[in-house]
Amino acid sequence: MQKLDTVIIGGGAAGIAAAISARRRNRSVVICDRMPKIGKKILASGNGRCNLLNERLDESFYNPSGRPLVKSIFEKFGKEQILNLFQEIGLQTYSEDGRVFPRTNQSSSVVKVLEMELNRLSVPIELNFEVKGISRSQGMFTVTSKSGKSIECEKLIVAAGGRSYPALGSDGSCYRMIANLGHKIVDPVPAAVPIVLKEKLCHLLQGQKIAARVKAIVNQKTVCESEGDLLFTNYGLSGTAILDVSEDISVAINRQKINDVLVSVDMVPFMNRDTLKLEISRRIKDRWKTEDLLAGILPNKFHFVFEGKDMVCDPEKITNTVKSRIFKVVETKRWNEADFTAGGIDIKYVKQETLESTVVKGLYFAGEILDVCGKRGGYNLAWAWGSGFTAGRTL
Numbered sequence: 001m002q003k004l005d006t007v008i009i010g011g012g013a014a015g016i017a018a019a020i021s022a023r024r025r026n027r028s029v030v031i032c033d034r035m036p037k038i039g040k041k042i043l044a045s046g047n048g049r050c051n052l053l054n055e056r057l058d059e060s061f062y063n064p065s066g067r068p069l070v071k072s073i074f075e076k077f078g079k080e081q082i083l084n085l086f087q088e089i090g091l092q093t094y095s096e097d098g099r100v101f102p103r104t105n106q107s108s109s110v111v112k113v114l115e116m117e118l119n120r121l122s123v124p125i126e127l128n129f130e131v132k133g134i135s136r137s138q139g140m141f142t143v144t145s146k147s148g149k150s151i152e153c154e155k156l157i158v159a160a161g162g163r164s165y166p167a168l169g170s171d172g173s174c175y176r177m178i179a180n181l182g183h184k185i186v187d188p189v190p191a192a193v194p195i196v197l198k199e200k201l202c203h204l205l206q207g208q209k210i211a212a213r214v215k216a217i218v219n220q221k222t223v224c225e226s227e228g229d230l231l232f233t234n235y236g237l238s239g240t241a242i243l244d245v246s247e248d249i250s251v252a253i254n255r256q257k258i259n260d261v262l263v264s265v266d267m268v269p270f271m272n273r274d275t276l277k278l279e280i281s282r283r284i285k286d287r288w289k290t291e292d293l294l295a296g297i298l299p300n301k302f303h304f305v306f307e308g309k310d311m312v313c314d315p316e317k318i319t320n321t322v323k324s325r326i327f328k329v330v331e332t333k334r335w336n337e338a339d340f341t342a343g344g345i346d347i348k349y350v351k352q353e354t355l356e357s358t359v360v361k362g363l364y365f366a367g368e369i370l371d372v373c374g375k376r377g378g379y380n381l382a383w384a385w386g387s388g389f390t391a392g393r394t395l
């Protein structure tokens with residue numbers, strides 16, 4: 001059986017960062033990944049551009065339960081250190097509204113410089129190594145693959161990701177093994193995910209994209225808001241405004257099993273209520289046809305918002321329906337359409353300074369496998385780099 005200082009499960013952003021920092025401290029490490037290639041999710045990130053960081057980086061952009069851990073990690077390895085790391089290994093970057101991208105606008109450049117650094121540091125990589133078992137005896141871990149191969153190590157870093165986009169490698173297969181070692185797993189649910197509604201309007205407007213302000217309302221309480229693109233689809237709603245509020249919706253529906261989940265959509269965020277009402281009143285007074293009442297304000301097809309509604313000559317009702325149209329959320333889309341995972345290893349089981357388990361000595365965690373979920377805009381990769389580098393450095 002092969003014996004090493006450290007095994008890293010997962011060759012994603014967190015596992016790669018952990019391997020680089022551990023190897024720079026002369027630890028002998030190996031990355032084990034179930035896929036035939038490492039860094040698949042990095043390649044898919046940011047629509048192929050890889051939004052690798054955000055310049056406004058602090059814990060407020062993460063789920064409340066994850067914040068203490070995020071704060072502690074970014075104090076040691078935050079924005080400056082992440083940018084330095086990439087500069088050192090040769091990646092030129094630029095920022096757009098605070099979001100940091102590779103100069104080439106190609107995520108493959110990010111993977112390339114990381115692979116070159118792993119190569120320079122002679123980090124071995126075991127591909128197609130699907131970890132099926134983790135055991136511990138006499139202070140050593142044994143990591144066993146599906147095909148029966150075993151590696152023994154003193155320290156183990158689990159950076160196996162969440163459950164989103166299983167085709168890119170992270171299928172949640174390590175949660176059970178970590179739970180069996182005595183850790184609590186906060187029920188993982190899809191985040192940054194489209195929502196499903198039973199609404200004829202979505203069907204009628206499918207393919208239409210507008211700028212909108214969206215509120216998520218759970219048990220009659222607004223839990224979060226966002227402004228951005230709203231895309232009508234044949235099953236419901238998507239677009240950046242929806243993806244931004246989807247974590248709270250998903251937690252409510254999929255984890256807390258709450259039924260009363262609504263979204264309120266302001267389809268005309270660029271006009272206040274009074275101005276819009278005045279304009280609609282003028283159009284009604286001037287005898288505009290019903291189907292034209294929203295012409296020039298919203299795309300032409302939006303006369304469908306009047307479908308089945310008795311409001312045609314009432315400016316107040318029209319304003320209400322356009323400024324705060326309520327939709328009942330039936331469910332969210334599943335893992336194949338969720339960019340992030342909300343939930344994972346409970347951070348109470350992790351030491352804030354080192355990311356070592358509080359119950360198993362020598363076991364460390366990094367990246368999306370932990371119950372840390374950031375906003376869109378580079379926050380999840382930032383967490384993966386920061387936590388990965390910290391776990392590898394503090395072994």
Ligand SMILES: Cc1cc2nc3c(=O)[nH]c(=O)nc-3n(C[C@H](O)[C@H](O)[C@H](O)COP(=O)(O)OP(=O)(O)OC[C@H]3O[C@@H](n4cnc5c(N)ncnc54)[C@H](O)[C@@H]3O)c2cc1C
Nearest residue numbers: 010012013014034045046131161169170367368378380381
């Ligand atoms: C389409 C998409 C776009 C995104 N865009 C952005 C973006 O632009 N900016 C941003 O900040 N975030 C983005 N994210 C989120 C971000 O990519 C992830 O949060 C981040 O990559 C997680 O890194 P990780 O190393 O923790 O996990 P992963 O990248 O998921 O890596 C985990 C690795 O572990 C391996 N693994 C899992 N189980 C096992 C096992 N049992 N045995 C062996 N290996 C195993 C997997 O094969 C995988 O390679 C995006 C996500 C998606 C899906």
